[in-house]
Amino acid sequence: MYERLVNTWSTLQHEPATWLAVTLLAYAAGMWGYRKSGYKAIFTPLMSAIIIVVCILLATRTDYQTYFEGGRYINFLLGPATVALAVPLYEQRRRLAKLAIPLFCGLVAGGSIAIISAVLIAGALGASTETMVSLAPKSVTVPIAVSISEHLGGIAPLTAALVVITGVVGALLCKPIFALMREKSDATRGFSVGLAAHGLGTSAAFQINRDTGAFSGLAMGLNGLFTAFAAPLILPLLLKVFE
Amino acid sequence: MVITIALLLGFQLLGITVVTLLGLPVPGAVMGMVFFLFALMIFDGLLKKALPVVNVLLAHFALLFVPAGVGIMQHGERLAAEWLPISVSIVISSVLAMAVTILVTRGVMRLMHIED
Numbered sequence: 001m002y003e004r005l006v007n008t009w010s011t012l013q014h015e016p017a018t019w020l021a022v023t024l025l026a027y028a029a030g031m032w033g034y035r036k037s038g039y040k041a042i043f044t045p046l047m048s049a050i051i052i053v054v055c056i057l058l059a060t061r062t063d064y065q066t067y068f069e070g071g072r073y074i075n076f077l078l079g080p081a082t083v084a085l086a087v088p089l090y091e092q093r094r095r096l097a098k099l100a101i102p103l104f105c106g107l108v109a110g111g112s113i114a115i116i117s118a119v120l121i122a123g124a125l126g127a128s129t130e131t132m133v134s135l136a137p138k139s140v141t142v143p144i145a146v147s148i149s150e151h152l153g154g155i156a157p158l159t160a161a162l163v164v165i166t167g168v169v170g171a172l173l174c175k176p177i178f179a180l181m182r183e184k185s186d187a188t189r190g191f192s193v194g195l196a197a198h199g200l201g202t203s204a205a206f207q208i209n210r211d212t213g214a215f216s217g218l219a220m221g222l223n224g225l226f227t228a229f230a231a232p233l234i235l236p237l238l239l240k241v242f243e
Numbered sequence: 244m245v246i247t248i249a250l251l252l253g254f255q256l257l258g259i260t261v262v263t264l265l266g267l268p269v270p271g272a273v274m275g276m277v278f279f280l281f282a283l284m285i286f287d288g289l290l291k292k293a294l295p296v297v298n299v300l301l302a303h304f305a306l307l308f309v310p311a312g313v314g315i316m317q318h319g320e321r322l323a324a325e326w327l328p329i330s331v332s333i334v335i336s337s338v339l340a341m342a343v344t345i346l347v348t349r350g351v352m353r354l355m356h357i358e359d
Contacts, residue, residue, distance in 0.1 A: 024306075045305055045306075046305040046308055046309065046312065049309045049312075050312040053309065054313055057313070057316065064313065064314060064316060064317050067313060071309070074307055074309065075307070075310040075311060077300065077307050078272070078307045078308070079252075079272040080252055080272075080300060081307055082255075082272035083258070083272055083275040083279050084251060084293075085276050086277075086279035087279075087283065087293060087297045090280055091290075093284070098357060098359075099352070099359060101351060101355065102347075102349075103348055105347050107344070109343050109344065110340050110341070110344030113339050113340050114337075117339045118333070118336040121332040121336060123328075125331055125332070127325050127328035127329065127332070128325065135329070135332055139336075141273070143270035143272070144268070144270055144273070147270075157317060157318065160314055161314060161315045161318045162329065164308070164311060164312045164315060165329075166333050166337055169333055169334055174341065181342065187359045188344075188345055188348045188349060189345075192340075192342075192345045195341070196337050196340035196344070199304065200305070200308060202304065203305035206302075206304060213301070217276075219344075221276060221277070224269060224273055229268075
């Protein structure tokens with residue numbers, strides 16, 4: 001009987017449906033907690049869901065590769081969802097045309113600061129060169145950040161993790177920053193959080209409202225492009241400081 | 244609905260094709276978003292057709308990041324060894340990036356006498 005139980009668990013553990021269901025239930029639990037907390041940023045469903053799933057994986061001694069056999073089905077939807085970001089942008093096309101020049105200036109300034117400050121602060125506090133390089137594209141969406149990091153000699157999987165942490169931090173901090181800076185414009189709000197915290201920031205922006213989400217999605221795409229071209233130019237200069 | 248899903252995947256594939264052909268350092272899906280935006284501007288009925296599927300995808304945008312986020316568990320050692328520079332750098336740099344973006348955008352809007 002015991003042996004049969006063990007075999008059954010082993011089958012379930014290697015069944016993608018298990019981890020797909022765990023991911024969905026963990027997210028549902030995260031949503032429930034977020035609602036119960038009165039929508040406090042620290043209870044953002046993404047972070048709760050990640051913590052719940054990691055705890056379950058550790059408790060059941062399941063490795064990430066096994067988990068991802070199920071997780072990949074959700075991960076796959078990131079592609080079409082990114083394409084779908086065109087819709088809220090399209091709905092904002094008139095506002096976008098009006099604000100094009102200020103937003104472009106914000107992009108160049110904010111995108112540069114995101115790279116420069118991340119590398120310099122980490123370096124000043126004694127981070128290794130690989131970590132500094134892996135941090136440089138931390139503000140842009142995972143697929144772009146990983147290709148930039150590889151190109152510059154960083155550690156791609158570490159960059160992916162740092163990007164996710166940055167996204168959670170940006171999603172948590174955006175509302176206090178808007179309040180502190182008395183920023184009322186949905187366009188500027190969305191653009192700043194999408195620039196600093198990519199898709200996770202964008203999910204937080206959509207929780208504020210659809211207009212803020214639209215500009216956040218735009219900033220995510222534009223800063224991905226900007227960083228892909230700017231990081232290879234800026235990074236060598238920054239690393240020289242610590243030689 | 245079926246056609247909209249095929250359409251979104253089609254734009255993603257178009258993006259991947261263009262990015263690969265031209266050797267651009269951008270993911271195909273981001274390029275696909277740009278093409279989809281142009282298509283929405285050109286074809287009038289497209290928005291209405293796409294909305295039901297698009298709304299479902301965007302409503303649960305955060306869920307889609309869970310599997311990638313769980314990947315953090317693979318980097319426990321380095322994160323433990325360098326947690327101080329990493330966390331200080333990420334927090335301060337994120338605040339600076341948002342603050343500078345807001346200040347510059349707001350400043351240029353004022354200079355140009357534009358209001359949102």
